[in-house]
Amino acid sequence: MNSHAHAIAPHQTVSPTGPVHRRPAVELQDASVVFGSGDNIVTALSPTSLKLESGDFVALVGPSGCGKSTILRLVSNLIKQSSGLVLVGGKEAAAKELRIGMAFQNPTMLPWLTIEQNVMMPLKIVAPFKQTYLRDRKGAFRDRVHALLEQVGLKDFAGHYPWQLSGGMLQRSNMCRALIHEPDLLLLDEPFGALDQFTREELWQILQDLYLDRKPTVLLVTHDLREAGFLSRRICVMSARPGRIISDEAVNIPQPRDIGMIYSPEFVEMTQGLRELIAQVRK
Numbered sequence: 001m002n003s004h005a006h007a008i009a010p011h012q013t014v015s016p017t018g019p020v021h022r023r024p025a026v027e028l029q030d031a032s033v034v035f036g037s038g039d040n041i042v043t044a045l046s047p048t049s050l051k052l053e054s055g056d057f058v059a060l061v062g063p064s065g066c067g068k069s070t071i072l073r074l075v076s077n078l079i080k081q082s083s084g085l086v087l088v089g090g091k092e093a094a095a096k097e098l099r100i101g102m103a104f105q106n107p108t109m110l111p112w113l114t115i116e117q118n119v120m121m122p123l124k125i126v127a128p129f130k131q132t133y134l135r136d137r138k139g140a141f142r143d144r145v146h147a148l149l150e151q152v153g154l155k156d157f158a159g160h161y162p163w164q165l166s167g168g169m170l171q172r173s174n175m176c177r178a179l180i181h182e183p184d185l186l187l188l189d190e191p192f193g194a195l196d197q198f199t200r201e202e203l204w205q206i207l208q209d210l211y212l213d214r215k216p217t218v219l220l221v222t223h224d225l226r227e228a229g230f231l232s233r234r235i236c237v238m239s240a241r242p243g244r245i246i247s248d249e250a251v252n253i254p255q256p257r258d259i260g261m262i263y264s265p266e267f268v269e270m271t272q273g274l275r276e277l278i279a280q281v282r283k
């Protein structure tokens with residue numbers, strides 16, 4: 001075991017009421033991804049296995065280009081594996097049956113729509129909400145959007161346009177849009193990448209609250225080891241490209257976590273251990 005053994009332990013399902021045994025929400029069985037053909041072959045992901053139980057919060061960390069985003073794209077069914085299996089909700093390529101929310105580093109808000117309209121967008125296109133969209137968009141759905149915006153401190157900005165908001169406010173809106181349709185699975189790819197440390201820490205706390213409130217299954221890709229440690233219940237470390245998971249350990253710190261915790265010796269030791277592991281594999 002690594003030097004971060006105090007805070008993290010080999011993979012186990014953590015629950016306030018003890019271990020839970022449910023059908024995995026996400027499972028990769030020796031899934032690999034190869035792009036191109038002939039002389040232009042790029043192996044983006046070596047055969048990789050990973051399991052997320054329903055309600056898990058797993059962070060994927062590792063050197064640049066090791067295949068973290070590729071795993072998210074596999075799970076969201078944007079790309080197909082070249083070998084192995086990808087199961088979502090227990091079924092192959094069944095991502096459409098699960099409600100998925102996604103948030104990426106650069107929020108892509110539609111500039112001609114207000115924040116309220118942007119956040120409401122999934123309700124317009126995702127079943128079962130889309131069936132009642134025309135009826136509910138000015139009633140129940142609007143209330144839902146406003147309640148979520150209030151939860152992230154954007155109560156007064158529903159009628160603003162994206163260009164009237166700061167980067168941090170846009171990331172909050174982005175998070176609301178990813179969660180508005182109550183996804184079973186939340187896929188986050190460097191969602192706070194471009195923000196200053198204070199805003200990041202603030203958003204970690206907001207995301208933690210939203211997660212504990214709703215308990216979706218979350219797969220978070222990040223380069224920020226503190227972000228991984230603060231938010232997730234498990235951290236998977238990947239090797240250099242073509243990557244695979246070389247360490248999968250639980251973060252044994254009860255939730256909700258306090259932001260001050262990231263300065264504790266135990267937490268610093270954990271992130272330092274992860275850092276050393278990644279430094280070794282990227283050589």
Ligand SMILES: Nc1ncnc2c1ncn2[C@@H]1O[C@H](COP(=O)(O)OP(=O)(O)OP(=O)(O)O)[C@@H](O)[C@H]1O
Nearest residue numbers: 035042043044063064065066067068069070071241
């Ligand atoms: N469509 C594609 N065609 C060819 N190669 C690709 C394609 N998509 C990704 N790759 C390659 O696959 C590898 C893994 O990419 P991926 O985006 O998953 O890495 P990552 O770990 O998320 O990287 P980063 O941390 O830098 O965002 C990279 O070397 C990348 O260049």
